[in-house]
Amino acid sequence: MTSPFVRRRRLAAELRALREHRGMTAGRLSQLIHQSRMKVSRLENAHIRPDLAEIIKILDVLDVTGDKWNQIVRIACDAAEKGWWDAYGDAMGPRQRLYADIESGAKTIREYHPSGMPGILQTPEFTWAMIELAKAESQVPFVPERLVAARLERRRAVLRTDGPVYEAVIDELALRRYAVPPEVMRAQLRHLIATTEQEPRVSIRVLPLQPGPSGSLPPQSPFYLFTFPDPTDPPMAVVETVAADLVHTESAEVSRYVRRYEHVLKAALTEDESRTLLADAADPTGSP
CATH class of the missing domain: 1.10.260.40 (lambda repressor-like DNA-binding domains)
Structure with a gap:
């Protein structure tokens, strides 16, 4: 759609x-x-x-x-038109509704995450752990059970047979410094590896802690780049902040984020190297 x-x-x-x-x-x-x-x-x-x-x-x-x-x-x-997310209403959280809507018609999705984990690639256990952290900070604008269910629905929608090409660059910091229990994080990292092995349209690249010079200022916030099948629908950049998501469709603004993404992608490890790093982070002791 x-x-x-x-x-x-x-x-x-x-x-x-x-x-x-x-x-x-x-x-x-x-x-x-x-x-x-x-x-x-x-x-x-x-x-x-x-x-x-x-x-x-x-x-x-x-x-x-x-x-x-x-x-x-x-x-x-x-x-x-209404989408599957409308049945959830605000129970899934307004921010997640926004992403579900945009993803539904995307041709390509590219994301950069400096300190977090891509939403649609999270395991339910990881999501629940993050919900508990959010609840400890303040009242949450969603129903936890519905948010978790909707996030799985988003994953199914993006990974459908005719779904978009999906690529994410994750900073190694997000893999090394985390607030969820270690066993939850290890399972999450294994899940990322399995997803890239099972889904040919999914690519995960890790930006190492000590990359070579990228020639660009590092992005300070997570952001998302979308293109759409209809060329008359302009490319879109969505920037995540603490309080809101900023949507850009102006050519100059989108181009700025495209350039930032291309710089971090150039500095990131290859897909194979990224899988190796994810595996090491998931099992730092090397135990079977």
């Missing part, structure tokens, strides 16, 4: 451009379609799922016809 989130952003940009091309303010448009100014603003900022009847009314007011009318209506239909 096409990501509804991606299409909502595309629809928002298209509607705003059409309105501005007509020299019409958002306030005037809201009057003509008998909706609030806030409703138009939220639609043009991709904050709500569109109502197809309202989109058609907007297109009529803006005198949009022909191929452009058909194009906008198709985008609106995609934007209004």
Whole structure:
């Protein structure tokens, strides 16, 4: 399917451009379609799922016809779609809902993790350990059981037969310094190795603690790069912060993160070398 989130952003940009091309303010448009100014603003900022009847009314007011009318209506239909994550609601956590939505229509997914573990590659035990740490810090905005179940659903969706190509670069620091119990971490590392051996579209590279010079400042936060099958859907960079996820589709901003990713990828170990390091980290004593 096409990501509804991606299409909502595309629809928002298209509607705003059409309105501005007509020299019409958002306030005037809201009057003509008998909706609030806030409703138009939220639609043009991709904050709500569109109502197809309202989109058609907007297109009529803006005198949009022909191929452009058909194009906008198709985008609106995609934007209004619901995915498996909608059945979870906020119980799976709003941040995880965002990633599930974007991943659903991705062609490629590339991630960099300086101190954590990729969400869709986590074992349930690792996820539960992280949940306990989050609960100790503050009230969590999700239902733990539903978050764990949804994370497994995300994994199945990404690893489906026609799913995206997935690549992750993990800093060695995330493998050597961790807060979960050692047995949980060892099982997690073995799980990463098994996944790369079983899934040909999955690649995991480790950025060693003492790499050669990368020619770039090291990224300070986890970030994610997405491309989509439809070339009219722009590539996307999502940057994870403590409080929120910042979504970028502007070409200059996305290019900055692409360059950062390419630099860390160049400095990372090969896939075979990474598997060897993961195995060593999973069994530092060399015991059978």
